[in-house]
Amino acid sequence: MSDIVIRDDRAAGRLEALAGDEVVGHIEYFVLEAPARALVPVHTIVEPAHEGKGIAGSLARELYTIAAREGVVVAPLCPYVVKWAARHPEEAPAADPELLDAAMEWLQAHPGRF
Numbered sequence: 001m002s003d004i005v006i007r008d009d010r011a012a013g014r015l016e017a018l019a020g021d022e023v024v025g026h027i028e029y030f031v032l033e034a035p036a037r038a039l040v041p042v043h044t045i046v047e048p049a050h051e052g053k054g055i056a057g058s059l060a061r062e063l064y065t066i067a068a069r070e071g072v073v074v075a076p077l078c079p080y081v082v083k084w085a086a087r088h089p090e091e092a093p094a095a096d097p098e099l100l101d102a103a104m105e106w107l108q109a110h111p112g113r114f
Contacts, residue, residue: 006018006059006062013030014029017059027041029042032099035102042114044060060092064092076095077100
């Protein structure tokens with residue numbers, strides 16, 4: 001995994017894992033503004049040729065690192081990130097259920113976004 005670089009393309013709502021110029025995995029997310037600012041991951045995808053290399057976990061970890069640096073929380077709707085967070089509670093504080101509900105409502109109100 002040492003040859004993988006992770007970049008945040010906030011405008012596109014993607015946290016991307018790159019091997020050289022190739023995107024080998026990504027997390028699609030949006031920024032929720034209310035009731036509190038949060039990063040909301042919706043999908044985690046790793047290209048089949050790169051599965052099993054820890055890329056998805058590295059993406060999830062980086063998302064929580066970015067959130068901590070920005071002083072916001074992560075409200076995961078992505079099943080992979082939910083499972084990753086449960087396995088790493090020291091790195092992934094649980095989101096308030098009200099915030100998760102608000103994130104789901106936003107997602108349902110924007111059906112073409114993801």
